[in-house]
Amino acid sequence: MADNKREIDTATNTETTGHEWDGIRELDTPMPRWWLITFYITIVWAIIYTIFMPAWPMINSATPGILGYSSREEVAQELATANEVNAPLDERLANMEITSVVEDPELLRFATAGGGAIFRNYCSQCHGAGAAGAVGGYPNLLDDDWLWGGTLADIQQTLTHGIRYEEDPDTRYSQMPAFGDILEEEEINSLVQYVLSLSNQEHDAEAAGAGTELFMDNCSACHGEDGKGMQDQGAPNLTDSIWLYGGDPESIATTIHDSRFGIMPAFGGRLSDEDIRKAAIYVHTLGGGQ
Template identity: 50%
Template sequence: MHNKKEIDHATGVETTGHEWDGLKELNNPLPRWWVWVFIVCCVWAVCYWVVFPSWPIPGGATKGIEGYTQAKELAESQQQITARQEAYMAEFKNASLQDIMKNQKLYEFAIAGGGSAFRQNCAVCHGTGAEGGPGFPNLNDDDWLWGGTLADIQQTITHGIRSNDPDARVSQMPAFGKDGLLQKEEIEAVVGYVMTLSGGPHEADYAKGKDVFEANCTACHGPDGKGMRDMGSANLTDKIWLYGGDRQTIYQTVYNGRGGVMPAWGERLDPETIKELTIYVHQLGGGEADAGQAADAPAAQ
């Protein structure tokens, strides 16, 4: 037996002295830094097993000395959020909508809560940006069917439109063609007339369309076609169309009638959330002032 180191002539690297079928293994140990990193990782892993839940056991896993779980972290985070909300909620509950609009902190609290509630409950119809779509109003403009004051918006959200709530806003546009109230020629004429109210060209049957409109439509839309908020009827003169302003769509509207439904959120949401939603919708861009009051929010002053 000898201790002489054998050097591989091809590589100049020491061999381990082992040989198999004419093959010899080179002695290339791992770098010292890598070995220390490996040792540190092993120690860290053992500490992790002790501190945090890790090893599966019957009925779950080891709890760890910290007792940490993501569910526990979530619960603690929710408690912190609830505590911050409670700092405002007591004052918020007792404040009127007008008082909230005058109080910067309560106003910001309402906007934050209202935005969250809107995305959870209202965005499915009105869109995440409240831009609306066919049959669903755009809440960013000042074109309101039932009114855009704080009181109007709160009433609409609370009781809905054509919902089952006894205090819901209710109106019904007749299906003039489907129910045989008007003949096809009369519908064609009144559609042409309606299009002129928002700047469209006069057609040959303009006079006939005007007569049909005055006899059948003015009770809700008014003699000038600007609508009536008490009836929830649309302004036909502003080029803002809930279902579409092309001739075919207007014809379908007159022929079949329209009557969208909005849920009564008072049955599903608490009063504070409805107040938050009211202020959030009001500040989107088209909110109107209550009688004798300014519509500006604190943040806009």
């Protein structure tokens, strides 16, 4: 029960706050002098800081302070300094055949480090931080299975102009028909079974046999008669176990019925030629480059 009567505590000769709980009185002990001095110093420091440094928020900015310090300007100066230091290497990278960079250890280290930063900033959102991609249209860049080729020049071309990116007239382009508008459901199922057989998956042999002619008539022009794909068409290899949209019967049936139309943006208008070269070299060094 609280008692609001203030009195002097005889044991400590300190005034109480007037509060009491279960016979225990709360003392009104003053703060230590050192603590008060520290507290007052922080107040004075805060006032001085708001005078000299940006502090008070305004509608579109903040008070600039007498010193006019700007963290943005400091970062901009640091970037300008870094760019100035890297300018000779960037110039060498721009004027050298991209395939020759691997023969220059210093330039290769420079390009790989810069390309890694560019990849994490622009590419990892789709291809993953480790570049392993994901089922659903995001290629794994660590293996040696490339839709459009995995040489340095091929990767540079893809980065520069994108895939099916209509805003770039030089984009890589291919279009698989939606066979749901062309073939009957039974024919699509036969094709599914034939595609499963190409990659040595469990399949219906009789249906796969019926799908052989359908494949030759409708699919071999792009995927090849052996189903191993054609990089100049961006047509995937159907004989391995690497699937961009999934290799189970349902996923294959969806691909055949509805087609796929993955898009990669072109970075030619966003990044400099040097940065595109860095990104291409970095991707190529991940282990899957041809």
